[in-house]
Amino acid sequence: MSVLSTTARRAGRGRGRSRATTAGRFALLLVIAVIMAFPLFWMALTAVSPERDLAGPDLRFWPSSLELGNFSRAWNALPFSTWFVNSVAIAVVAVVLTVSINLVAGFVLAKMRFTGRNVVLLVIVSTLMIPVQVVMVPQFRIVAELGWVNSYWAVIIPRAAEAFGIFLARQFMLAIPDELIDAAKVDGAGTLRILRSVILPLCKPLIAVLVIFTFMYRWNEFAWPLIVLKDQDLYTLPIGLTFLQGQYTTDYSGLMAMALVSALPMLVVFLVFQRYLVQGIATTGLK
Amino acid sequence: MTVQAPAGSAVRSRRAPEPRSAPARRRRRREGATAYLLIAPNLVLFALFMLIPLLLTFVLGLQESSGFGAGRWIGLGNYRQMASDDVFWRSLVNTLVFAGITVPASLALGLGLALLLNRPVRGRAAFRSLFYLPYVISGVVIGLTGDWMFNENIGVVNKILRVLGGDGVSWQSSPVPAFASVVAVIVWTHVGFCMVIYLAGLQGVPRERYEAASVDGAQGWQVLRHVTLPALRPTTFFLVVMMVITTFQVFDVVYVLTGGGPGNATQMLTTYAYSTGFGSRRQGYAAAIGVVMYLLVLAFTVVWWRAHKHQEAEA
Numbered sequence: 001m002s003v004l005s006t007t008a009r010r011a012g013r014g015r016g017r018s019r020a021t022t023a024g025r026f027a028l029l030l031v032i033a034v035i036m037a038f039p040l041f042w043m044a045l046t047a048v049s050p051e052r053d054l055a056g057p058d059l060r061f062w063p064s065s066l067e068l069g070n071f072s073r074a075w076n077a078l079p080f081s082t083w084f085v086n087s088v089a090i091a092v093v094a095v096v097l098t099v100s101i102n103l104v105a106g107f108v109l110a111k112m113r114f115t116g117r118n119v120v121l122l123v124i125v126s127t128l129m130i131p132v133q134v135v136m137v138p139q140f141r142i143v144a145e146l147g148w149v150n151s152y153w154a155v156i157i158p159r160a161a162e163a164f165g166i167f168l169a170r171q172f173m174l175a176i177p178d179e180l181i182d183a184a185k186v187d188g189a190g191t192l193r194i195l196r197s198v199i200l201p202l203c204k205p206l207i208a209v210l211v212i213f214t215f216m217y218r219w220n221e222f223a224w225p226l227i228v229l230k231d232q233d234l235y236t237l238p239i240g241l242t243f244l245q246g247q248y249t250t251d252y253s254g255l256m257a258m259a260l261v262s263a264l265p266m267l268v269v270f271l272v273f274q275r276y277l278v279q280g281i282a283t284t285g286l287k
Numbered sequence: 288m289t290v291q292a293p294a295g296s297a298v299r300s301r302r303a304p305e306p307r308s309a310p311a312r313r314r315r316r317r318e319g320a321t322a323y324l325l326i327a328p329n330l331v332l333f334a335l336f337m338l339i340p341l342l343l344t345f346v347l348g349l350q351e352s353s354g355f356g357a358g359r360w361i362g363l364g365n366y367r368q369m370a371s372d373d374v375f376w377r378s379l380v381n382t383l384v385f386a387g388i389t390v391p392a393s394l395a396l397g398l399g400l401a402l403l404l405n406r407p408v409r410g411r412a413a414f415r416s417l418f419y420l421p422y423v424i425s426g427v428v429i430g431l432t433g434d435w436m437f438n439e440n441i442g443v444v445n446k447i448l449r450v451l452g453g454d455g456v457s458w459q460s461s462p463v464p465a466f467a468s469v470v471a472v473i474v475w476t477h478v479g480f481c482m483v484i485y486l487a488g489l490q491g492v493p494r495e496r497y498e499a500a501s502v503d504g505a506q507g508w509q510v511l512r513h514v515t516l517p518a519l520r521p522t523t524f525f526l527v528v529m530m531v532i533t534t535f536q537v538f539d540v541v542y543v544l545t546g547g548g549p550g551n552a553t554q555m556l557t558t559y560a561y562s563t564g565f566g567s568r569r570q571g572y573a574a575a576i577g578v579v580m581y582l583l584v585l586a587f588t589v590v591w592w593r594a595h596k597h598q599e600a601e602a
């Protein structure tokens with residue numbers, strides 16, 4: 001970055017102009033930020049607005065009164081507490097499972113030597129090019145054969161192996177020097193021991209990226225759970241939200257309140273882990 | 288390591304030295320067994336839930352099947368039916384137009400944001416997080432919010448248009464505005480992702496190139512065109528592939544925002560495959576649509592990859 005700024009200053013010929021362009025850039029960024037944030041602001045505003053604010057013709061950017069009852073009304077109209085718990089349970093189990101097997105696979109593909117390694121890697125990476133909807137019908141049939149329809153396993157297991165995560169893990173671990181592993185081998189450490197005490201402690205940014213991506217993917221997932229979960233009691237939040245939309249078509253404040261509630265855990269995970277995200281993307285070689 | 292990586296790095300790492308002595312070979316064989324044992328859960332899952340379903344998609348595409356009991360073989364019947372199915376053609380054209388607009392728009396805007404944020408500016412980290420934020424929110428939440436904002440009577444978009452002295456637009460009942468609303472929502476969600484990847488790419492541009500360019504007296508657009516963009520080519524290559532695959536899979540937002548309507552104005556291959564496969568339960572036909580999607584993505588990736596290699600070779 002500093003490189004670019006020196007270049008920019010040079011190109012700008014003189015500090016006055018440079019300061020002017022910096023201010024201009026900041027102003028431009030502010031305008032874009034307002035546009036980008038607006039839908040989120042509107043969702044939050046609607047969630048706390050009384051019905052009369054929404055239905056009227058006026059454009060209001062502030063609620064005439066704070067209507068927190070929107071949350072309890074919508075939350076209690078349908079089994080949202082059950083759906084919330086379902087979503088948390090599925091996401092947490094899936095994250096633990098997926099991140100664990102991603103890390104092991106990444107390690108195997110980056111640091112172990114065996115015949116067929118490149119073929120395995122190629123097969124895994126090639127699954128990235130299969131749009132999920134292409135395989136959804138047969139996937140559903142396999143899950144039905146296994147007797148998993150209408151269970152959490154149907155949501156968790158078929159999506160547990162995840163090529164993007166494996167690829168990220170491998171790229172990250174390629175950068176770990178072989179000498180560290182060789183030294184541990186000389187000390188008599190076995191493969192799992194090496195993975196646990198040599199590799200994993202160096203992988204914290206990688207693990208953060210994998211957690212955020214997997215959690216996001218699982219928390220937000222919609223089409224697949226919609227297909228395999230039939231009982232209302234098993235629904236996850238996204239399915240529950242569309243159900244609410246179908247039942248209370250015009251209760252926009254209630255809908256936005258529940259949309260906000262279901263987006264919050266993801267926003268928290270993002271804000272906690274986000275500093276690893278950019279760093280992680282850079283160090284995992286995605287550039 | 289850049290993201291021509293999958294193939295490139297695989298070739299490079301093949302140069303593992305062959306062990307000569309017998310004990311070394313034995314050790315290596317044992318390591319091989321351990322490796323396969325460790326990676327087995329992944330391989331089983333990929334086989335059972337990706338590769339076998341992919342094969343089955345091709346098989347099912349040749350059948351007529353309601354999903355209950357065995358299907359009936361009808362050869363290329365599904366594909367013949369597809370050729371005269373207006374909704375299929377509409378979905379195909381919609382998907383292509385949709386990708387053709389959203390992918391370049393997301394990349395261009397993402398690059399613009401990355402360039403703006405690649406120099407020191409107040410609140411840089413906050414801007415970056417904010418721009419990325421839409422990407423982490425679920426398609427259902429985004430679809431619901433979009434549906435509310437684009438509501439023709441009391442939605443905020445039309446309210447703003449009316450305050451500005453215009454008329455409201457029929458976002459939900461006219462084909463072109465409905466399509467535009469889906470495009471706008473998807474670009475909004477994808478821009479931040481492109482920005483983050485471009486920011487990572489910009490870190491990798493060698494400083495000498497900028498220095499050389501400034502010695503030559505290049506400024507602004509010239510630097511962008513002759514230094515930055517060529518250096519970002521691998522990033523752009525990766526992003527285009529990623530975004531094309533992602534937009535081909537767009538489902539949640541469309542399902543919730545427009546449901547494919549009005550008419551079939553925003554029907555995509557994914558939503559059409561879903562409604563035939565799990566709505567009207569013509570699973571063979573849905574699988575055939577899946578085959579078409581897969582071949583399109585595959586063809587695009589191969590062509591794009593060739594073009595990229597060709598360009599690299601010339602550079």
